Amino acid sequence: FIVISAFIFVVALTAPAQDIFAPMEAALKTGSAAGLSKYLNQTVDVTFDGNQSTFDRKAAESAFNDFFKKNPPSGFDIIHTGASKGGLKFAIGRYTTASMHYSVLMRIRESGNARLIHEISFVKE
Numbered sequence: 001f002i003v004i005s006a007f008i009f010v011v012a013l014t015a016p017a018q019d020i021f022a023p024m025e026a027a028l029k030t031g032s033a034a035g036l037s038k039y040l041n042q043t044v045d046v047t048f049d050g051n052q053s054t055f056d057r058k059a060a061e062s063a064f065n066d067f068f069k070k071n072p073p074s075g076f077d078i079i080h081t082g083a084s085k086g087g088l089k090f091a092i093g094r095y096t097t098a099s100m101h102y103s104v105l106m107r108i109r110e111s112g113n114a115r116l117i118h119e120i121s122f123v124k125e
Contacts, residue, residue, distance in 0.1 A: 020115050021078055021091045024106060028076040028095060031068035037061035040117050041109065047121035049102075067122070071097045076104070089115065094125075101125040 027035030040057045047053075048067060055063060075096040083089045088107055095102040107119040 020089060020108065021081060021106065024091075024117065025076060025078050025093065028093070028104070029073060031073045033061045033064035033068055036064055036117075039108075039115075041111060044117055045119040045121075047123070049122060049124050052121075071095075071100075071102075074098055095122060 024036065024039050026032075027039070037057055037060065040060050043054055043056055044060045045052060045054050046060055046063055048063075053063070073095060076093055078091050078093040080092045081090065088109065090108070091104075091106045093104040093106070095104050101124070102122040103125055105119075105121045105123075106117050108115045109118045110116075
């Protein structure tokens with residue numbers, strides 16, 4: 001009973017965080033730059049394998065379009081979600097192509113009533 005109660009408690013704590021990231025996860029699974037851009041902040045820090053740039057939403061969508069064309073997804077799964085002590089929510093995932101894997105880190109902030117990505121990085125494994 002104690003093990004089941006602890007499991008339910010952990011699931012209850014992590015489920016809302018996973019729900020926040022569900023539409024972003026779906027966009028990454030399908031390689032949809034337009035879908036992902038709906039969840040980008042006005043400016044976003046984007047890192048592709050060590051090369052970091054700050055883009056406005058439109059330029060970030062274009063950068064993701066290029067990345068997805070060169071690296072079409074065969075899958076994407078969120079492995080872990082959490083929050084910093086300051087309440088900044090994050091997700092760690094794995095983006096898979098036909099020939100390689102990337103670790104993905106997304107950090108989101110609240111902007112009005114929306115939760116938007118302000119930083120996302122793709123690092124080859």
